[in-house]
Amino acid sequence: MIEIAAVSKRFRADAWAVRDVTLAINTGELVCVLGESGSGKTTLVKMINRLIDADEGTITVDGTDIRSTDAVALRRTIGYAIQNVGLLPHLTIAENVAMVPRLLGWDSTKTQPRVTELLALVDLADTRDRYPDQLSGGQRQRIGLARALAAKPKLLLLDEPFGALDPITRTALQGELRKIHDALGLTTVMVTHDLVEALTLADRIAVMYRSELRQFATPAELVAKPADVYVAKLMGMAKHQVDELARVTQAHD
Amino acid sequence: MTELMRGAAPLLASHLWLVIVALFVACAISVPLAIVVADRPRLAFPVVTVAGLIQTIPGLALLALMVAVIAGTHGFGLGISAFGFPPAVIALTLYAILPILRNAVTGLRGVDPAVVEAARGMGMTRGQLMRWVQLPLAAPVIAAGIRTATVWTVGAATLATPVGQSCLGNYIFAGLQTRNWNMLIAGVIAAAGLAIVLDLILGAIEHALAKRKSPWPAIGALTGVIVLGLAILPRLGGANETTTVAARREVASSITKVRIGAKTYTEQYILVEVLKQRLQAAGIAVEVVESLGSTVVFDSLVGGQIDAYVDYSGTLWTTQLKRESGTPRWRVLVELEAWLADRGVRSLGPLGFENAYAIVVSRATANRLHATKINDLAGPSTSLAMGGDYEWFSRGEWTSVRDTYGLHFARTATFDPSLLYDAVAKGEIDAIAGFSSDGRIAANDLVTLDDPRSALPPYDAMILLSPRVANDPNVACALAPLRGAINVDLMRRANLMVDRATDKQSPAAAATWLLTEAHVQPGCH
Numbered sequence: 218m219i220e221i222a223a224v225s226k227r228f229r230a231d232a233w234a235v236r237d238v239t240l241a242i243n244t245g246e247l248v249c250v251l252g253e254s255g256s257g258k259t260t261l262v263k264m265i266n267r268l269i270d271a272d273e274g275t276i277t278v279d280g281t282d283i284r285s286t287d288a289v290a291l292r293r294t295i296g297y298a299i300q301n302v303g304l305l306p307h308l309t310i311a312e313n314v315a316m317v318p319r320l321l322g323w324d325s326t327k328t329q330p331r332v333t334e335l336l337a338l339v340d341l342a343d344t345r346d347r348y349p350d351q352l353s354g355g356q357r358q359r360i361g362l363a364r365a366l367a368a369k370p371k372l373l374l375l376d377e378p379f380g381a382l383d384p385i386t387r388t389a390l391q392g393e394l395r396k397i398h399d400a401l402g403l404t405t406v407m408v409t410h411d412l413v414e415a416l417t418l419a420d421r422i423a424v425m426y427r428s429e430l431r432q433f434a435t436p437a438e439l440v441a442k443p444a445d446v447y448v449a450k451l452m453g454m455a456k457h458q459v460d461e462l463a464r465v466t467q468a469h470d
Numbered sequence: 471m472t473e474l475m476r477g478a479a480p481l482l483a484s485h486l487w488l489v490i491v492a493l494f495v496a497c498a499i500s501v502p503l504a505i506v507v508a509d510r511p512r513l514a515f516p517v518v519t520v521a522g523l524i525q526t527i528p529g530l531a532l533l534a535l536m537v538a539v540i541a542g543t544h545g546f547g548l549g550i551s552a553f554g555f556p557p558a559v560i561a562l563t564l565y566a567i568l569p570i571l572r573n574a575v576t577g578l579r580g581v582d583p584a585v586v587e588a589a590r591g592m593g594m595t596r597g598q599l600m601r602w603v604q605l606p607l608a609a610p611v612i613a614a615g616i617r618t619a620t621v622w623t624v625g626a627a628t629l630a631t632p633v634g635q636s637c638l639g640n641y642i643f644a645g646l647q648t649r650n651w652n653m654l655i656a657g658v659i660a661a662a663g664l665a666i667v668l669d670l671i672l673g674a675i676e677h678a679l680a681k682r683k684s685p686w687p688a689i690g691a692l693t694g695v696i697v698l699g700l701a702i703l704p705r706l707g708g709a710n711e712t713t714t715v716a717a718r719r720e721v722a723s724s725i726t727k728v729r730i731g732a733k734t735y736t737e738q739y740i741l742v743e744v745l746k747q748r749l750q751a752a753g754i755a756v757e758v759v760e761s762l763g764s765t766v767v768f769d770s771l772v773g774g775q776i777d778a779y780v781d782y783s784g785t786l787w788t789t790q791l792k793r794e795s796g797t798p799r800w801r802v803l804v805e806l807e808a809w810l811a812d813r814g815v816r817s818l819g820p821l822g823f824e825n826a827y828a829i830v831v832s833r834a835t836a837n838r839l840h841a842t843k844i845n846d847l848a849g850p851s852t853s854l855a856m857g858g859d860y861e862w863f864s865r866g867e868w869t870s871v872r873d874t875y876g877l878h879f880a881r882t883a884t885f886d887p888s889l890l891y892d893a894v895a896k897g898e899i900d901a902i903a904g905f906s907s908d909g910r911i912a913a914n915d916l917v918t919l920d921d922p923r924s925a926l927p928p929y930d931a932m933i934l935l936s937p938r939v940a941n942d943p944n945v946a947c948a949l950a951p952l953r954g955a956i957n958v959d960l961m962r963r964a965n966l967m968v969d970r971a972t973d974k975q976s977p978a979a980a981a982t983w984l985l986t987e988a989h990v991q992p993g994c995h
């Protein structure tokens with residue numbers, strides 16, 4: 218569905234943000250782009266909805282080169298949610314969720330039932346007429362997700378959506394995301410720096426390190442056959458954490 | 471006091487109008503400019519810096535500068551008047567740009583980057599982003615900037631009086647010059663009241679925007695105040711009787727309305743009333759433009775923005791003709807009349823008194839130095855202090871007196887003309903450049919020093935008429951009888967009636983007294 222071919226991006230002449238990345242994401246997959254800060258993972262994902270344009274290489278979505286489409290029109294067909302959510306503080310929750318349909322020119326007989334449906338989906342039906350600053354961080358993030366889904370996109374891009382949440386809320390939302398992803402048959406690309414989140418949530422993981430794609434594989438493959446020293450070290454870290462957790466919990470039993 | 475309040479109403483209305491137009495134009499310039507430069511730091515820096523530089527120009531100087539700029543460019547090539555409303559409104563607009571621009575840039579830049587990114591990610595165009603996200607979120611900060619600009623503009627607008635725009639400054643300037651403290655305070659209170667009312671309403675708008683409540687009730691209140699103010703205030707003034715008189719005589723003369731001007735001191739306020747009473751008696755409607763700057767007033771006459779005022783031969787001789795002192799009195803008048811005629815201006819001849827610059831000292835100083843002539847100050851001047859009005863030390867007469875008599879004062883100080891005589895009488899300053907027709911010379915027992923070498927030019931008061939009314943028989947017959955009718959003693963006594971601290975008279979009352987004492991027959995004959 219999404220084919221990224223030999224894509225590179227430089228913000229300054231002497232430094233690559235993304236260097237020669239090639240990967241293909243299948244329809245219906247939930248892919249995590251995993252990496253440290255500065256690894257190029259956010260740049261890579263923002264190139265898919267053209268918030269950033271690639272310098273070299275091509276990106277196609279469903280066979281269409283995205284450079285041949287209007288960037289604004291493209292973005293309206295792709296769901297997008299970010300860590301700080303970015304709800305419009307001067308609009309109500311319902312108005313926020315209805316924003317992309319409004320941009321697409323839906324009439325309100327179509328938009329209003331959709332808003333109701335989405336608020337029910339994220340279990341926040343009663344927040345309809347409230348303003349974003351009256352909601353908790355977790356509630357805001359769920360509204361961000363509802364907003365991203367409002368115009369029924371097939372593709373969902375998420376940039377560290379759960380990064381600022383406490384562990385309990387975060388785990389709950391991960392579960393909800395997986396359910397929504399499966400129920401709506403979405404293709405989801407999610408940026409994260411959280412190893413455990415990527416391993417537990419993703420169908421496949423793209424590991425970015427120093428602007429390059431080091432490996433693109435299922436969690437099991439990454440653990441079993443790491444492609445290079447960095448990926449091996451990263452997976453070793455995961456095993457180490459699991460061992461530590463086991464030791465701590467056993468000591469208590 | 472009711473008279474004062476009636477007089478203040480139309481001034482308040484034109485003050486309000488001036489402020490509203492200036493702010494409206496300033497918003498129309500600043501907000502779009504801020505939208506363009508907000509996310510372009512390389513453009514924003516020079517733009518905000520230039521706006522900041524304009525702000526550092528003192529208000530009065532900026533207004534005076536606008537007169538020069540408009541006059542020098544012939545009204546920007548459009549024939550816009552260099553007098554009154556245009557220079558005032560342009561200067562005030564320039565003044566109001568900075569606070570609005572700076573707040574708008576700050577407000578637009580202060581919008582949460584996450585909100586902007588999310589909005590772009592949803593597929594908003596640049597225009598939608600500005601209209602639906604950035605401008606609404608920056609609105610409280612922009613409103614705060616407009617509020618700041620409003621309070622500044624209400625204050626700065628009082629300085630529009632000397633360029634010929636009537637406003638509350640008329641009361642403040644005239645009140646200060648004639649030491650009419652009630653008038654001064656009325657002007658100050660009205661200006662402060664206007665600033666407070668506008669500030670409160672704009673504060674309510676800002677608050678509503680910040681709290682995401684509807685700003686429309688407050689905007690409605692603002693519109694109401696402005697519309698009511700502009701509609702009702704001018705009717706409260708008592709200016710209509712003259713127009714009715716004029717209507718009766720309309721058939722007799724082609725000129726039915728005359729604008730007369732006055733500079734910024736007591737004698738001018740009285741003389742403008744003298745002209746006004748004479749013209750009204752002849753059935754001509756009169757509009758008075760008070761407190762004009764000394765060079766603005768002559769330019770306005772030539773340009774036809776005013777039709778008549780009283781000037782002094784020596785002032786025109788030195789500032790307009792740029793001629794030296796030392797020319798005999800009769801010759802100044804003859805050459806001046808010819809020079810004026812070239813410009814289409816008609817002189818009705820001298821009124822009969824001089825208001826010359828004179829070097830004045832206190833009785834005590836005169837006795838101590840045995841001084842009767844300016845020559846007597848030459849030696850002691852190195853330990854004396856000299857005072858003058860705003861213009862004195864930059865005028866040719868000062869250089870002329872200084873060089874002719876070899877004066878080297880230890881210190882010079884500039885005073886408002888209304889405070890000069892007090893300063894020398896109380897010994898705060900040793901000598902002043904006073905005015906020979908000022909009643910406060912005698913009242914304070916001051917001594918005028920002789921000028922045996924004629925270093926100071928003659929200053930015959932004379933009525934000047936603009937090209938428009940120069941040949942109008944009614945205007946001429948109303949004013950010509952004043953020629954030679956007012957001697958210096960009468961003028962001094964009239965000046966003192968207005969200037970003295972007790973039993974003060976209004977300039978209008980002094981003018982009536984003057985016309986009676988001078989035996990000028992009422993009406994045209």
